[in-house]
Amino acid sequence: MYIHREGHRIIILSTIILILLDWLVYHFLHHHFPSVWGLWLVISVVLWIWIIAFFRVPHRKKLQDDMAILSAADGHVVAIEEVEETEFFHDRRWQISVFMNPLNVHLNTYPVSGEVIYSAYHPGKYLVAWHPKSSVLNERHTVVIRTMHGDVLVKQIAGAMARRVVNYAQQGQRVQQGDELGFIKFGSRVDILLPTHVQIKVQLQQPVKAGISILARWKV
Numbered sequence: 001m002y003i004h005r006e007g008h009r010i011i012i013l014s015t016i017i018l019i020l021l022d023w024l025v026y027h028f029l030h031h032h033f034p035s036v037w038g039l040w041l042v043i044s045v046v047l048w049i050w051i052i053a054f055f056r057v058p059h060r061k062k063l064q065d066d067m068a069i070l071s072a073a074d075g076h077v078v079a080i081e082e083v084e085e086t087e088f089f090h091d092r093r094w095q096i097s098v099f100m101n102p103l104n105v106h107l108n109t110y111p112v113s114g115e116v117i118y119s120a121y122h123p124g125k126y127l128v129a130w131h132p133k134s135s136v137l138n139e140r141h142t143v144v145i146r147t148m149h150g151d152v153l154v155k156q157i158a159g160a161m162a163r164r165v166v167n168y169a170q171q172g173q174r175v176q177q178g179d180e181l182g183f184i185k186f187g188s189r190v191d192i193l194l195p196t197h198v199q200i201k202v203q204l205q206q207p208v209k210a211g212i213s214i215l216a217r218w219k220v
Contacts, residue, residue: 001056001057001058001059002056002057002059003052003055003056003057004055004056004057004107004183006055006166006183006185007051007052007054007055010051010055010185011051011052011055014047014048014051015048018044018047018048021040021044022040022041022044025037025040025041050102053103054102054106054185055106056105057105057107058105060209060211060212062177062178062211063177063178063211063212063214064177064178065177065214066112066113066147066148066149066177067149067217067218067220068214068216068217068218069111069112069152069192069194069198069214069215069216069217069218070109070111070112070177070178070210070211070212070213070214070215071098071111071192071208071209071210071211071212071213071214071215072098072108072109072110072111072154072181072190072192072210073098073100073104073106073108073109073189073190073208073210074098074100074104074105074106074208074209074210075098075099075100075101075104075189075190075207075208076098076099076205076206076207076208077096077097077098077202077203077204077205077206077208077215078097078098078099078189078204078205079095079096079097079191079204080094080095080096080097080200080202080203080204081094081095082094082095082196083095083193085153085193087120087142087153088118088142088144088153089151089153089193092196093153093193093194093195093196094193094194094195094196094198094200094216095191095192095193095194096191096192096194096200096202096215096216097189097190097191097192098189098190098191098192098208099189100184100188100189100190105209105210106183106184106185106188107180107183107210108154108156108180108181108182108183108184108190108210109177109178109179109180109181109210109211110145110154110175110176110177110178110179110180110181111145111152111154111177111192111215112145112147112152112177113145113147113175113176113177114145114146114147114148114152114174114175115145115146115172115173115174115175116143116144116145116146116169116170116171116172116173116174116175117144117145117146117151117171117172118142118143118144118153118171119141119142119143119144119167119169119170119171120141120142121140121141121165121167122139122140122141122142123139138157138158139157139158139164139165140155140156140157140158140165141155141156141165141167141169141182142154142155142156143155143156143167143169143181145175149218150194150195150197150198150218151195152192152193152194153191153192153193153194154181154190154191154192155190155191155192155193156181156182156184156188156190157184157188157189157190157191158184158188164184164185165182165184165188166182166183166184166185167181167182168180168181168182169181169182177211178211192215194215194216197219198216198217198218198219199216199217199218199219200215200216201214201215201216201217202214202215202216
C-alpha cells in the first residue's frame with residue numbers, strides 16, 4: 001500500500017493544522033479541563049489517520065481481460081438501469097453506478113483498454129452522490145474509451161463532500177485496463193455507460209473493487 005500523490009499536499013497541511021490546534025487546546029485547556037484536552041487529542045489523531053487512509057492505494061494484481069468491463073471504482077453498485085445518454089452517444093445505454101463512501105479507496109481506474117476519444121470536465125453542483133440528478137448537475141468529468149468491442153463512457157461525479165474531481169485522461173491517449181484514470185476527493189460516485197448488448201455481471205448493492213470486479217462482459 002502507498003499514499004497517492006493527490007493526498008501529499010492535503011496530508012502535510014492537515015498535519016500542520018492539527019498540530020497547531022493540539023498545541024492551542026493543550027495550552028489553554030490542559031490544566032483546567034484535562035478531560036477536554038484528552039478527548040480532543042483522541043479526535044485529532046483519529047482524524048489524521050482517516051485523512052491518510054483516504055488517500056491510500058492498496059497494491060493489487062491487475063486483472064487483464066479484454067472481454068470484461070471492470071469496475072472503475074471501489075464501493076457498491078447503487079444503480080443498474082437503461083438510460084438515454086445525452087452527452088456523447090445520444091442513444092440508449094446501460095448505466096452502472098458505483099457509490100464510494102469516505103472509507104473506500106478513491107483512486108479510479110480504466111475499466112477497459114483502448115483509445116480515449118473524448119475527455120471533458122463539467123463544473124456543477126454538489127448534490128449527494130445518490131441523487132438521481134447528480135450525474136447531470138454535479139461537478140463531473142466524462143471520458144469515452146474506444147475498444148475493439150465498443151465504446152465505454154466513464155463519468156466521475158463529485159458528491160456532497162467531494163469538491164474536486166481529478167482526471168488524467170487526454171484525448172488520443174492509449175490506455176490499459178486497470179491504469180489510473182483519476183481521483184475524486186472525499187466521497188462521490190462513478191457511472192459507467194455501456195452498449196445495451198453487453199452481459200451485466202453485477203447486482204444492486206454488490207460491493208466492487210476498481211480493476212478487479214467485473215461489471216459486465218462483451219458478447220462474443
